[in-house]
Amino acid sequence: xxxxxxxRTGLAPSVPRASxxxxxxxxxxxxxxxxxxxxxxAERIIAVHGDRGxxxxxxxxxxxxxxxxDFTVVVGHDEEYVVEGRGCTCKxxxxxxxxxxxxxxxxHALAVVIAEATxxxxxxxxxxxxxRSFL
Numbered sequence: 001x002x003x004x005x006x007x008r009t010g011l012a013p014s015v016p017r018a019s020x021x022x023x024x025x026x027x028x029x030x031x032x033x034x035x036x037x038x039x040x041x042a043e044r045i046i047a048v049h050g051d052r053g054x055x056x057x058x059x060x061x062x063x064x065x066x067x068x069x070d071f072t073v074v075v076g077h078d079e080e081y082v083v084e085g086r087g088c089t090c091k092x093x094x095x096x097x098x099x100x101x102x103x104x105x106x107x108h109a110l111a112v113v114i115a116e117a118t119x120x121x122x123x124x125x126x127x128x129x130x131x132r133s134f135l
Contacts, residue, residue: 022102023048024113031117037061048103049110052092056110065115068128072121074108081108082128 027044034041037057045053059065064075071082082089086099092106105113115121124131 024102024105024110028113028117031114036118037114045110045114049105049107052105052107052110055107056114059107059111060115060118060120063120063122065111065121067121067123068126068131069124071128072112073128074111076108080132081106083109083112085109 066073088108097104
């Protein structure tokens, strides 16, 4: 007798990638509804993203997510990284992440999501390109 999860070929049916819940959307919704970073949401972020999640939470709590007129920037320990959507200018995003996997994001991009959901973005009414010329 065939399991209800198997199709006629005896194989489990494939689930379209779009129907699989994005774990980032899941914890982001919980974060937005709580309005702050709770212990359970922090645990979920770390469970999904490991060390990247830990570093993202640290960046947010330390106020290192900056929004300018043109870009959102996360201040790292050695450099500043521009984050646009899921993309980032860091080497981790460039070389290590699968762009097709919604859960794979560098810690800078995760920090932006967390900071925006909790209202912890440090906003500056200026262009980042102007700030960058001073550095």
